[in-house]
Amino acid sequence: MGLQGLRLGVLAAISWPAPPAGYGPWEQVAFNVAEGMRRRGLDVTLFAAGDSRFDGRLVSVVPVGLNEDPALNGEVFTALHIGECFRRAHEFDLIHNHFDWKPLTYALASDAPPLLTTIHGFSSPQILAAYYAGAARSFYCSISNADRDPGLDYLATTYNGVDPAEFQFSERPGDYLCFLGRFHPEKGTHLAIEIAKRAGVRLKIAAIPQDEAYFRELVAPQIDGDRVQFLGAVEREARNELLSGALALVHMTTRPERFGLTTIEAMACGTPVLAARMGSLPEIVVDGVTGYLCDGVDEAVAKVPLLASLDRRACRAHVEKHFSVERMIDRYLDAYVRALDLRLPPQPSEAKLRARRHDWWDRPMAYTEIPPRPKNLGFA
Amino acid sequence: MGLQGLRLGVLAAISWPAPPAGYGPWEQVAFNVAEGMRRRGLDVTLFAAGDSRFDGRLVSVVPVGLNEDPALNGEVFTALHIGECFRRAHEFDLIHNHFDWKPLTYALASDAPPLLTTIHGFSSPQILAAYYAGAARSFYCSISNADRDPGLDYLATTYNGVDPAEFQFSERPGDYLCFLGRFHPEKGTHLAIEIAKRAGVRLKIAAIPQDEAYFRELVAPQIDGDRVQFLGAVEREARNELLSGALALVHMTTRPERFGLTTIEAMACGTPVLAARMGSLPEIVVDGVTGYLCDGVDEAVAKVPLLASLDRRACRAHVEKHFSVERMIDRYLDAYVRALDLRLPPQPSEAKLRARRHDWWDRPMAYTEIPPRPKNLGFA
Numbered sequence: 001m002g003l004q005g006l007r008l009g010v011l012a013a014i015s016w017p018a019p020p021a022g023y024g025p026w027e028q029v030a031f032n033v034a035e036g037m038r039r040r041g042l043d044v045t046l047f048a049a050g051d052s053r054f055d056g057r058l059v060s061v062v063p064v065g066l067n068e069d070p071a072l073n074g075e076v077f078t079a080l081h082i083g084e085c086f087r088r089a090h091e092f093d094l095i096h097n098h099f100d101w102k103p104l105t106y107a108l109a110s111d112a113p114p115l116l117t118t119i120h121g122f123s124s125p126q127i128l129a130a131y132y133a134g135a136a137r138s139f140y141c142s143i144s145n146a147d148r149d150p151g152l153d154y155l156a157t158t159y160n161g162v163d164p165a166e167f168q169f170s171e172r173p174g175d176y177l178c179f180l181g182r183f184h185p186e187k188g189t190h191l192a193i194e195i196a197k198r199a200g201v202r203l204k205i206a207a208i209p210q211d212e213a214y215f216r217e218l219v220a221p222q223i224d225g226d227r228v229q230f231l232g233a234v235e236r237e238a239r240n241e242l243l244s245g246a247l248a249l250v251h252m253t254t255r256p257e258r259f260g261l262t263t264i265e266a267m268a269c270g271t272p273v274l275a276a277r278m279g280s281l282p283e284i285v286v287d288g289v290t291g292y293l294c295d296g297v298d299e300a301v302a303k304v305p306l307l308a309s310l311d312r313r314a315c316r317a318h319v320e321k322h323f324s325v326e327r328m329i330d331r332y333l334d335a336y337v338r339a340l341d342l343r344l345p346p347q348p349s350e351a352k353l354r355a356r357r358h359d360w361w362d363r364p365m366a367y368t369e370i371p372p373r374p375k376n377l378g379f380a
Numbered sequence: 381m382g383l384q385g386l387r388l389g390v391l392a393a394i395s396w397p398a399p400p401a402g403y404g405p406w407e408q409v410a411f412n413v414a415e416g417m418r419r420r421g422l423d424v425t426l427f428a429a430g431d432s433r434f435d436g437r438l439v440s441v442v443p444v445g446l447n448e449d450p451a452l453n454g455e456v457f458t459a460l461h462i463g464e465c466f467r468r469a470h471e472f473d474l475i476h477n478h479f480d481w482k483p484l485t486y487a488l489a490s491d492a493p494p495l496l497t498t499i500h501g502f503s504s505p506q507i508l509a510a511y512y513a514g515a516a517r518s519f520y521c522s523i524s525n526a527d528r529d530p531g532l533d534y535l536a537t538t539y540n541g542v543d544p545a546e547f548q549f550s551e552r553p554g555d556y557l558c559f560l561g562r563f564h565p566e567k568g569t570h571l572a573i574e575i576a577k578r579a580g581v582r583l584k585i586a587a588i589p590q591d592e593a594y595f596r597e598l599v600a601p602q603i604d605g606d607r608v609q610f611l612g613a614v615e616r617e618a619r620n621e622l623l624s625g626a627l628a629l630v631h632m633t634t635r636p637e638r639f640g641l642t643t644i645e646a647m648a649c650g651t652p653v654l655a656a657r658m659g660s661l662p663e664i665v666v667d668g669v670t671g672y673l674c675d676g677v678d679e680a681v682a683k684v685p686l687l688a689s690l691d692r693r694a695c696r697a698h699v700e701k702h703f704s705v706e707r708m709i710d711r712y713l714d715a716y717v718r719a720l721d722l723r724l725p726p727q728p729s730e731a732k733l734r735a736r737r738h739d740w741w742d743r744p745m746a747y748t749e750i751p752p753r754p755k756n757l758g759f760a
Contacts, residue, residue, distance in 0.1 A: 050756075063756035071754035073506035079485040080513060086489030105459040109466030109490045126453035133460060374451035376430075376443035 003333060004041035006340075009092040010034040011085045012048040013099045014077065016065040019052070022235040023182065023208045024065075025261045026120050027052075029160050030098035036161075036329035045092070047085045059084060078102065086110045094336055097138065101127045104134025114339045116141060116332075118158065121258040122149065124369045125360035126377075132356050135348060139339045141332075143259040144280030149366070151356035153348060156335040159284075160259050161328030164320050167268035170244040173308040176202040177274070178246040180239070180262045183207050183215040185254055186368060188276070190218040192250035193228055194297055195274070199304035202227055203250070206234040206242055244269035248291065248307045251275045252300055255365050260284060264323040267291075270312030274300050284323070290315045383713060384421035386720075389472040390414040391427045391465045393479045394457065396445040398428040402615040403562065403588045404445075405641045406500050407432075409540050410478035416541075416709035425472070427465045439464060458482065466490045474716055477518065481507045484514025494719045496521060496712075498538065501638040502529065504749045505740035506757075512736050515728060519719045521712075523639040524660030529746070531736035533728060536715045539664075540639050541708030542699065547648035549696050550624040553688040556582040557654070558626040560619070560642045563587050563595040565634055566748060568656070570598040572630035573608055574677055575654070579684035582607055583630070586614040586622055624649035628671065628687045631655045632680060635745050640664060644703040647671075650692030654680050664703070670695045 010033055016024030018031035027048065034046040038056040046052065050060035051068070061084050062077040063069075082103045089095060089112035097103045097117040107115045115138040122128065131140075132151060141158040142148045177199075179192040189205065196203035205228065209215060223230045234242060243249065249266035251257070256279025263273045263284055273291035275281040285291040289310070294300040321327070348356075359379040364370050373379065390413055396404030398411035407428065414426040418436040426432065430440035431448070441464050442457040443449075462483045469475060469492035477483045477497040487495045495518040502508065511520075512531060521538040522528045557579075559572040569585065576583035585608065589595060603610045614622060623629065629646035631637070636659025643653045643664050653671035655661040665671040669690070674680040701707070728736075739759040744750050753759065 063754075063758070069754045069756050071752040072756070073504065073751070073754075076481070076506045076510050079482050080510060083485030083488045083513075089489065101456070102459050105463030106486055106489050108463045109469065109486050109492075111491065112489075124453065126456045130456055130460060133463075371453070372451040374443075374449045376449050376452070378443070 003336060006042045006336070007091060007093045008037055008042045008044045008336075009085060009089070009095040010037070010044060010046045011082065011095060011097045011099050011103055012046060012052070014049045014062050014065060014081050015067045016049065017052040017068075018046065018048040018054065020065070022233050022239065025160075026098055027065075028261065029118070029120070032161060032163065032325045032328065033096060033098070033332060036325045037332070040329060040333070045088075047081060059088070082106050086112055089113060094340060096332070096336075101130035101134065104130055104138055107137045108134065114343055115139065116155065116335060116339050118143065119147070119152075121147065121368065122366050124367050124371055126371075126374075128356075128360050135345060137344070139335070139342075139345055141335055144257075144283050146256055146278075146280045146283065147258040151352055151358070153345060153352060155338055156331060158331040158335060159323055159328060160261055160264065161323050161325040162261070162264055162268055162319065163325045164268050164316065166240075167265060168240045168244045169268070169270045169312075169316050171270060171312055173310075173312065174245040174247045174271075176204050176246055177248055177250050177304070178242055178266075179203065179205045179207065179250050180243070180266075181207050182210040183219060184210045184368070185214050185218075188250075188252040188254050190214075190222075191252040191254070191297055191300075193219070193222045195250055195252065195300045195304070197222075197227065198297070198301045201247065201304055202229070204229045204231060204242060204246070206231040206239065208233045239265075240269065243271055246271045248304075249273045250300070251281065252294065252297070253279065253281075255279070255368075257281050263291075264319050267315040267323075268319040270316050272307055272310045272312070272315055274303060274307070286318060290318045383716060386422045386716070387471060387473045388417055388422045388424045388716075389427065389465060389469070389475040390417070390424060391462065391475060391477045391479050391483055392429075392432070394429045394442050394445060394461050395447045396429065397432040397448075398426065398434065399432070400445070402613050402619065405540075406478055406480075407445075408641065409498070409500070412541060412543065412705045412708065413476060413478070413712060416705045417712070420709060420713070425468075427461060439468070462486050466492055469493060474720060476712070476716075481510035481514065484510055484518055487517045488514065494723050495519065496535065496715060496719050498523065499527070499532075501527065501748065502746050504747050504751055506751075506754075508736075508740050515725060517724070519715070519722075519725055521715055524637075524663050526636055526658075526660045526663065527638040531732055531738070533725060533732060535718055536711060538708060538711040538715060539703055540641050540644065541703050541705040542641070542644055542648055543705045544648050544696065544700050546620075547645060548620045548624045549648070549650045549692075551650060551692055553690075553692065554625040554627045554651075556584050556626055557628055557630050557684075558622055558646075559583065559585045559587065559630050560623070560646075561587050562590040563592075563599060564590045564748070565594050565598075568630075568632040568634050570594075570602075571632040571634070571677055571680075573599070573602045575630055575632065575680045575684070577602075577607065578677070578681045581627065581684055582609070584609045584611060584622060584626070586611040586619065588613045619645075620649065623651050626651045628652045628654045628684075630680070631661065632674065632677070633659065633661075635659070635748075637661050643671075644699050647695040647703075648699040650696045652687055652690045652692070652695055654683060654687070666694075666698060670698045
């Protein structure tokens with residue numbers, strides 16, 4: 001595709017190193033992009049936390065991931081991290097932003113080269129202000145067809161990808177269900193628990209804290225160390241073992257999933273996914289082949305006895321074919337070519353501009369958090 | 381001074397409108413600079429909250445001050461506010477930043493015109509990282525000779541200034557002491573209370589909340605509505621009345637004051653200041669003429685009986701001569717001329733670079749807050 005030698009800056013999030021030892025999906029994807037592009041012959045500079053490891057050029061202003069040392073001032077190091085990338089923007093032909101909306105406000109102020117932003121999700125309504133403003137300056141990629149804001153133009157859907165070689169395939173179905181991620185109602189840990197209990201199958205949970213009240217009230221009381229086990233936050237090897245030894249991953253989200261990186265990690269191990277039929281999951285899980293799409297807990301419970309009969313090789317093959325790093329790199333290379341050709345996003349259509357004039361609180365399913373509505377944003 | 385027509389961008393903080401109705405010293409100073417420069421014939425654009433009022437060009441991305449509607453997402457609107465200023469940077473010959481360290485990280489990434497940053501204070505140790513990085517891009521002004529970091533070069537000391545016409549002069553000394561500002565140990569509300577009680581003089585307190593625990597434990601129990609009165613957060617007129625009717629303003633800080641805007645507001649009303657002998661205050665209060673500099677509570681108590689004999693006209697005259705907006709504008713115009721001449725700050729000396737290599741926690745008196753020390757910044 002002729003992008004060999006292209007000088008690419010990849011801006012990673014800095015909550016964790018890239019790649020992360022355990023949890024850290026944005027850092028993982030940024031690393032997979034940087035490393036995949038490097039292998040394709042691009043000249044890649046990765047902006048990431050100082051304890052990252054990358055065979056290309058690594059630039060760090062923060063010594064370790066912000067979540068690894070809570071005493072680090074996240075506001076200061078986030079600003080310095082993004083600022084450093086844009087300070088050096090003239091060193092690159094293209095910048096690929098994996099750090100949410102804030103870099104857009106820097107890009108608006110710089111004559112940086114074409115910028116492509118992967119929107120990993122909308123955390124709360126007011127960040128739409130930044131995405132709508134940034135649309136004049138950055139191309140956007142969505143991580144599923146489902147996760148698109150009607151007011152934004154997207155260059156492409158660029159599904160996340162994993163390196164299948166990093167996941168240990170197991171042909172034999174395990175005898176437990178598992179849940180992997182973070183404790184937040186949208187991830188449905190409580191539903192995974194209910195499904196496992198009603199199906200009479202053991203559940204192993206590996207997750208990092210996020211919504212403490214949710215964990216305390218709906219998850220912690222169910223943990224008994226036997227039927228419902230909590231493994232804490234697992235790192236690479238334990239994570240692999242947990243996934244490959246499972247009967248299935250339960251991913252019954254309560255809000256449309258944006259992508260769901262753990263689902264392809266599970267399938268890479270041969271482990272099918274019991275998934276909510278919403279958001280990105282119908283694009284990722286092949287119903288009846290690599291798992292089941294379920295409309296609710298009842299349906300999920302009914303599917304549990306069928307999980308062992310699924311062909312685990314089909315799960316692995318599905319990831320290799322559609323959700324490998326190499327496929328993701330192909331998709332991004334296509335997007336890079338278009339971004340380099342266009343340089344700047346085209347003017348939005350009247351329809352897009354109209355779609356931006358909505359009450360940002362009118363789509364609660366789009367956001368991780370729904371904070372109170374300000375009186376002064378004109379939605380009254 | 382030949383800067384007529386200079387295209388000046390003034391970047392204000394957005395916690396409050398500019399000017400603020402009550403508390404809001406950074407917004408007040410930014411407004412005073414913008415308005416003063418406009419009157420001197422500069423072509424001024426003020427970036428400030430949407431409910432600001434300014435006779436020049438006002439640019440706002442946030443509808444009201446962030447503190448006026450806590451539901452506003454401060455992170456988003458701060459980034460958009462700063463980003464908008466630097467997006468339009470090419471419209472200006474000079475940008476004057478009154479919004480702390482964050483704009484420096486944008487400036488590093490842009491080819492904006494010369495940038496001058498007024499350092500209104502160091503909130504906590506890690507923001508030094510931003511000031512040290514930003515020193516390559518922005519000129520710095522301190523607001524007193526005392527408030528200087530040894531690792532930074534400063535173009536000038538530019539004392540804050542008020543418009544004496546906005547403060548109601550009273551020749552007759554009042555019969556109460558007053559405290560004005562925010563509830564934080566560094567501002568010494570508890571010392572003002574102790575001094576007033578021991579001196580047997582009534583105290584009136586007008587302040588906004590900041591350190592809630594401090595207020596609850598050391599201030600609130602002392603409020604009795606008589607000897608110690610709490611007026612809440614006062615706005616323009618009530619503030620004027622409070623200051624001009626007082627015997628003195630008590631400003632017994634526990635940490636070196638950076639400037640102390642309320643001290644010149646008090647003196648503009650003819651009201652002397654009972655001030656801690658540290659930080660900027662010896663540069664602002666003329667001991668025995670416009671107030672007293674005190675080494676501690678005992679000394680302050682001893683000075684209370686002398687306050688009524690001070691010449692309140694001397695207080696007013698002192699502000700008119702040294703701390704008026706016009707004097708501040710003169711100082712900034714000098715600084716602008718030098719910044720425009722130099723374009724970029726000169727390389728720091730070896731001595732300055734050495735001075736930056738200190739444990740940022742080794743100067744606790746420099747900061748408003750001393751958070752825990754990260755393990756990974758190399759100070760171990």
